Amino acid sequence: MRLAVIPGDGIGPEVIAEALKVLGEVVPAAEITRYDLGAARWHATGELLPESVLGELRQHDAILLGAVGDPSVPSGILERGLLLRLRFELDHHVNLRPARLYPGVRSPLADPPEIDMVVVREGTEGPYAGNGGLLRKDTPHEIATEVSLNTSFGVERVVRDAFARASNRQRRHLTLVHKTNVLTHAGSLWSRVVEEVSLQHPDVTVAYQHVDAATIHMVTDPGRYDVIVTDNLFGDILTDLAAAVTGGIGLAASGNMDVTRRNPSMFEPVHGSAPDIAGQGIADPTAAVLSVALLLDHLGEHESARRIEASVAFDLATRDHQSPGATYAIGDRLAALVSSNVRTG
Amino acid sequence: MRLAVIPGDGIGPEVIAEALKVLGEVVPAAEITRYDLGAARWHATGELLPESVLGELRQHDAILLGAVGDPSVPSGILERGLLLRLRFELDHHVNLRPARLYPGVRSPLADPPEIDMVVVREGTEGPYAGNGGLLRKDTPHEIATEVSLNTSFGVERVVRDAFARASNRQRRHLTLVHKTNVLTHAGSLWSRVVEEVSLQHPDVTVAYQHVDAATIHMVTDPGRYDVIVTDNLFGDILTDLAAAVTGGIGLAASGNMDVTRRNPSMFEPVHGSAPDIAGQGIADPTAAVLSVALLLDHLGEHESARRIEASVAFDLATRDHQSPGATYAIGDRLAALVSSNVRTG
Numbered sequence: 001m002r003l004a005v006i007p008g009d010g011i012g013p014e015v016i017a018e019a020l021k022v023l024g025e026v027v028p029a030a031e032i033t034r035y036d037l038g039a040a041r042w043h044a045t046g047e048l049l050p051e052s053v054l055g056e057l058r059q060h061d062a063i064l065l066g067a068v069g070d071p072s073v074p075s076g077i078l079e080r081g082l083l084l085r086l087r088f089e090l091d092h093h094v095n096l097r098p099a100r101l102y103p104g105v106r107s108p109l110a111d112p113p114e115i116d117m118v119v120v121r122e123g124t125e126g127p128y129a130g131n132g133g134l135l136r137k138d139t140p141h142e143i144a145t146e147v148s149l150n151t152s153f154g155v156e157r158v159v160r161d162a163f164a165r166a167s168n169r170q171r172r173h174l175t176l177v178h179k180t181n182v183l184t185h186a187g188s189l190w191s192r193v194v195e196e197v198s199l200q201h202p203d204v205t206v207a208y209q210h211v212d213a214a215t216i217h218m219v220t221d222p223g224r225y226d227v228i229v230t231d232n233l234f235g236d237i238l239t240d241l242a243a244a245v246t247g248g249i250g251l252a253a254s255g256n257m258d259v260t261r262r263n264p265s266m267f268e269p270v271h272g273s274a275p276d277i278a279g280q281g282i283a284d285p286t287a288a289v290l291s292v293a294l295l296l297d298h299l300g301e302h303e304s305a306r307r308i309e310a311s312v313a314f315d316l317a318t319r320d321h322q323s324p325g326a327t328y329a330i331g332d333r334l335a336a337l338v339s340s341n342v343r344t345g
Numbered sequence: 346m347r348l349a350v351i352p353g354d355g356i357g358p359e360v361i362a363e364a365l366k367v368l369g370e371v372v373p374a375a376e377i378t379r380y381d382l383g384a385a386r387w388h389a390t391g392e393l394l395p396e397s398v399l400g401e402l403r404q405h406d407a408i409l410l411g412a413v414g415d416p417s418v419p420s421g422i423l424e425r426g427l428l429l430r431l432r433f434e435l436d437h438h439v440n441l442r443p444a445r446l447y448p449g450v451r452s453p454l455a456d457p458p459e460i461d462m463v464v465v466r467e468g469t470e471g472p473y474a475g476n477g478g479l480l481r482k483d484t485p486h487e488i489a490t491e492v493s494l495n496t497s498f499g500v501e502r503v504v505r506d507a508f509a510r511a512s513n514r515q516r517r518h519l520t521l522v523h524k525t526n527v528l529t530h531a532g533s534l535w536s537r538v539v540e541e542v543s544l545q546h547p548d549v550t551v552a553y554q555h556v557d558a559a560t561i562h563m564v565t566d567p568g569r570y571d572v573i574v575t576d577n578l579f580g581d582i583l584t585d586l587a588a589a590v591t592g593g594i595g596l597a598a599s600g601n602m603d604v605t606r607r608n609p610s611m612f613e614p615v616h617g618s619a620p621d622i623a624g625q626g627i628a629d630p631t632a633a634v635l636s637v638a639l640l641l642d643h644l645g646e647h648e649s650a651r652r653i654e655a656s657v658a659f660d661l662a663t664r665d666h667q668s669p670g671a672t673y674a675i676g677d678r679l680a681a682l683v684s685s686n687v688r689t690g
């Protein structure tokens with residue numbers, strides 16, 4: 001297993017160290033190459049993602065990323081030039097974001113139901129296409145545009161993936177989230193594709209919700225969701241909210257996946273570089289560890305993935321959530337649990 | 346006071362009847378003209394918003410709208426052809442949406458702080474501009490676009506309005522919500538305008554949050570928000586979420602305002618036509634009643650607006666939230682409270 005690791009900025013390197021500690025317990029032979037992409041490299045060399053590095057990354061089975069972003073870098077530079085560029089160049093069309101309320105974890109909701117959903121967020125088009133511009137900048141007649149690009153090809157492949165996932169889950173329920181009543185063109189495409197693909201999945205029940213209504217249900221009735229399929233921007237918004245109601249982005253893992261396997265998929269915690277707590281050794285590495293589980297699942301190492309998930313579940317059920325311990329201590333606990341092959345449930 | 350009233354579809358007419366009952370207590374001389382726009386008219390005549398009706402609406406001091414939308418009408422027809430057309434034709438650039446957790450109201454949050462925010466949502470541009478299209482429809486090469494249009498003119502006027510509102514509030518705090526790290530063009534325009542206008546408001550402290558992070562804080566720390574200014578789509582999403590954490594859209598009022606007063610402003614509950622409960626007389630008219638208070642404020646009738654708000658606050662603090670009563674009964678209670686000039690706080 002050849003893995004490329006991009007620790008990145010802020011708490012990125014801190015949580016990645018623990019994720020690799022845990023990975024070492026299940027795949028000791030993993031070959032790991034580190035890439036120092038991120039704010040520091042940009043400051044030092046002006047480089048974000050050199051072609052040669054991109055070429056090297058392509059030679060790996062998967063990529064593990066910590067976080068990119070730093071207050072010293074103008075907004076958008078690292079996001080568009082590095083993180084989104086990786087997602088687009090490597091055709092990460094399925095942005096997979098499970099949200100599960102683990103036993104023992106405190107939700108900000110008063111009366112949380114069982115929550116176990118997975119959001120399939122489109123990852124390579126929509127409002128993230130980078131298509132837009134400024135006209136008459138800095139004049140009273142300035143115009144800024146952002147174009148959401150949605151293709152039949154791009155929508156269909158994630159909708160198919162979402163249905164396949166729904167088919168394999170117990171509840172077999174899929175919710176399309178969009179804003180079809182306002183974004184009528186893109187909404188029409190998404191709705192038609194979901195309708196067509198649903199014909200091939202009579203086992204999956206399908207629902208539709210406008211994105212605004214979905215945010216309401218995410219706090220009043222999140223247990224209703226099983227698989228959600230949605231566009232890049234709505235997925236960005238909904239998955240942060242889903243993470244919040246299931247205990248916070250400190251626990252939320254994600255996979256940026258090319259499910260055709262033509263390119264390596266990239267796994268990363270949903271949280272950012274959190275510059276406010278960077279360097280203090282107090283970041284929770286759980287999301288990074290769970291991202292390793294998603295990575296292993298993607299590479300077919302399901303048994304190892306289950307071991308990591310079970311260890312996280314055990315730790316979350318038993319940890320003192322007021323003081324869960326230092327970053328390294330959580331990593332040590334999880335590594336020990338994985339090595340002792342703890343099982344839950 | 347000449348008011349145009351559009352009861353609309355579903356529970357619209359039911360909640361509007363109660364809102365007018367309450368209005369009658371404070372402005373008995375209001376001249377009211379009803380317009381039967383909505384699903385029924387569209388089915389009967391194919392008309393959504395005839396020019397002649399639009400011309401008549403313009404002759405009023407303000408418009409009160411119940412809700413539009415019906416499952417029998419394809420998604421987008423009434424929304425784009427009636428509701429959004431009204432907002433755009435009447436230049437409702439300030440979409441004002443207060444969200445306050447009233448004493449006695451149960452939030453879905455476990456430990457809700459004091460919540461008292463107002464969202465200034467841009468109302469006439471952004472992704473709502475209706476600019477987009479379909480190419481090669483129903484082929485494997487279909488493309489759907491949605492263009493977010495943002496102008497210096499359009500952004501500046503709502504940002505100015507939001508700063509003015511923040512200046513008049515106790516906490517004098519304003520949060521710009523956008524997604525500047527991805528939507529870099531529109532994000533740049535919004536950020537620059539907020540920065541410029543802030544120079545004229547040294548009394549207002551300014552914060553920025555990405556929309557995804559804002560949904561997290563809306564459930565983990567909603568007390569932080571005072572005034573939020575944001576674009577049309579982010580505002581749509583955030584205000585439903587803000588309504589949810591403050592007790593639900595059954596309580597959320599809104600104003601679609603042309604603050605230049607060249608066109609009549611339009612006030613409406615944030616909730617929709619709720620076809621599932623329409624005709625049963627069980628819809629909560631509180632949001633419609635609070636929309637009347639916003640309407641009166643806009644027309645300078647502040648004393649009457651405060652009377653209505655105080656009555657709603659009193660009713661919410663004392664009502665049995667399990668069975669708040671029928672639509673008409675809540676209306677009767679609120680009307681009686683307003684006529685007895687109840688005061689709270």
Ligand SMILES: CC(C)[C@H](C(=O)O)[C@@H](O)C(=O)O
Pocket residue numbers: 079080083084236270526527557
């Ligand atoms: C950092 C940012 C570009 C990114 C996104 O918007 O996708 C992040 O919010 C995420 O969800 O992974």
Ligand SMILES: CC(C)[C@H](C(=O)O)[C@@H](O)C(=O)O
Pocket residue numbers: 181182212424425428429581615
């Ligand atoms: C019905 C719909 C067009 C509308 C909107 O998106 O603005 C509604 O959600 C709202 O918030 O008033």
